[in-house]
Amino acid sequence: MNGTRKETLERVIEWRRHLHRYPELSYAEKETSAFVARHLEAMGWRVRTGVGGHGVVADLDGGGGSGKRIALRADMDALPIQDQKRAEYASTVPGVMHACGHDGHTAALLGAAERLADERAAWSGSVRLLFQPAEEMPPGGAQAMIEDGALEGVDEIYGIHLWSQFPACTVHTAPGPLMAASDEFTLRIVGKGGHGGLPHQAIDAVAIGSHFVVNVQSIVSRNTDPILPNVISIGSFHAGTTFNVIASECRMEGTVRTMTPESRTHARARLEQVLQATCGMFGAEYELDYQFGYPPVVNHAEPTERVLSLSRERFGDANVNVCQPLMAGEDFAYYLERVPGCFLFVGAGNDEVKAPHHHPLFDIDERALETSVDLLFDLATKR
Template identity: 55%
Template sequence: MKTNEQIQAALEARLPQMTAWRRYLHQHPEPSFHEQETARYIAEQLREMGCDIRTGVGGHGIVATIRGERPGPVIALRADIDALPIQDEKDVPYRSTVDGVMHACGHDAHTSTMLGIASYYQSVRGELQGERRLLFQPAEEICPGGAKPMIEAGVLEGVDAIYGVHLWSPLPYGAVATRPGPFMAAADEFTVTVTGQGGHGGLPHQTIDAVVAGSALVQALQSIVSRNVNPLQPAVLSVGAFHAGKSGNVIAERAVMNGTVRTFDPQTRRMIRARMEQIVAQTAELHGAKGELNYREGYPSVVNDAGEVDRFMRVAAQLPGELQVERSDMIMAAEDFAYYLQQVPGCFMFVGAGNEQTGAIYAHHHPRFDLDERAMAVAARLLIAMAEDRVGAASGTAGAG
């Protein structure tokens, strides 16, 4: 393979094209499970490169396969392609042209990074060992997600390792981070419905107030993390929405609340759900009301392979540009990359994309979210380095790329 410096130069030369791809996708976002035109655009770019592609994988997914002329491991790299139902409020030439939809999490840049990787690998096919399988995955943002359907469609068959990155605005450009073991949380959703008996606001004794019962329930649910979860196990239970009533002088008959549970430990996850079922039923009954819990399990925790994280620490430190290599804290955000890691060894990594000078300071899922587009070249370089070091390890010639 090429030297570190040659690969770096090749990717930096592709950065303008990656930027153009990213800005086109940013202007034409599509939400989860509706990425028809996004997939068509990606397939068009890959065909122009001469890639062997498979479309319609697990929905709107695409797999690009680049086979070397020499035998070796099969390495999968993954990018997500979907946008979010958020109105773009940025004042930039490439702002979303689709009302109420925007790439507010960086998936446009993930896709463009992977297209840059495809372009690079196609240019060095004769030097490759084994196979590079590039996964363009739909529907990461909404459960049940796109990873499981792609796995069911066979994208991991024969794969020896898988790597993925998330361009991460809380980290500054030039920093990269991950951690071994549990990295990102399992994320579940719940809806609680409290049904009482409505009536006149001046005659509360003739009613069963769903607001009072629901308020007590919100408070009681907080005791699960503070009093039932092992303090050494991270967990979050948040009620984010509470809807009840329409008038100030009417006792509400019904209250509905929605929230999320975030955990890392499977046993803690099961315990929280069981305690919620008990508390919802018993607290509502205490107030004469009826409580119903609808609990929906989401993505499992992202659990990185310890050996692959060791590879990251070593490989990232060797890359040109003197990257700031960090061991990340656990992150309570979720990712369906977790499903891939349940099947094969791999590593999910953060690449810093924040930049105060360019206005890339807003959180993911914010209407003014943006990122430092130079981070795409860093992400591409890191993914290639991880893949080639894994191939080198299999052949006894491990190096940074």
């Protein structure tokens, strides 16, 4: 599939828009996987499908001699969100959209794959591409791909995440902890229902749940080192049936984000202590289901310096930033627990494209795709 640089970038935009029109949820990326495999095979890559579910692994050797095997990863899954954009490439699947940029990740890695295949005589070593399913839904696709051998023989791994909150075509990363451990919990507070005018005869689950929502924030504000980033957010709260009935129970869901193993363990223990004390104060019972999700994304020093150096060389110092950690989570963390590597952000926002990730109006500045293709190519070939 030989072509000019311009033709490759035009195809990348076309691929991204196709994937945006036809998104697939985590663990259901059958057509996306087939789309990726078909294009890789046409480019001349050795392709293995069904890796860790719907994952695709592709290998290619350079013509310049032996060397390291560099792995590059893109995630493929979409989210259960209704697309509200008016773009001609808006999702055609009701209630499903690419609201986190994974369509761009997949398209950019396909673009890098095409360039790597076209120029294989000029680079040495080998490259492995990982097109991963199910990043958005724990336990995620990374562990399953690792178990299916995706990292066997890999010396270093790199991954790019398009980020709408950073200016388009800028590069952001840092050594050490870059993204948070992402844990989740579901809880049920059980009180005693009653008449809205006779609260003394009831145990009000709404009031108790509300106290817990406020009290649990003391873990962040008063029980953890203020230098360490920690987040506890309640995302769902459901209780009651009508205006004059005191609810007998309430249910809520939340997430806990931490950066160190110690903070992670402490937050879980302290959350249940606060829940137990709050319920005990009012005479209520509780059920707590707390699930540890992805670990923190911790970049390795040398690969991170390589990313920063190549980015400055390609894009200029003004467009490269050593950034602060973000409290979002990513199962790329599992790859970095096995082999050296670096995860990084490419800015994809502008004055018009600025909706946050996981928002129904999310979109990207497509100029960021070219930045991503260039950087992925450099990471694979400049040894």
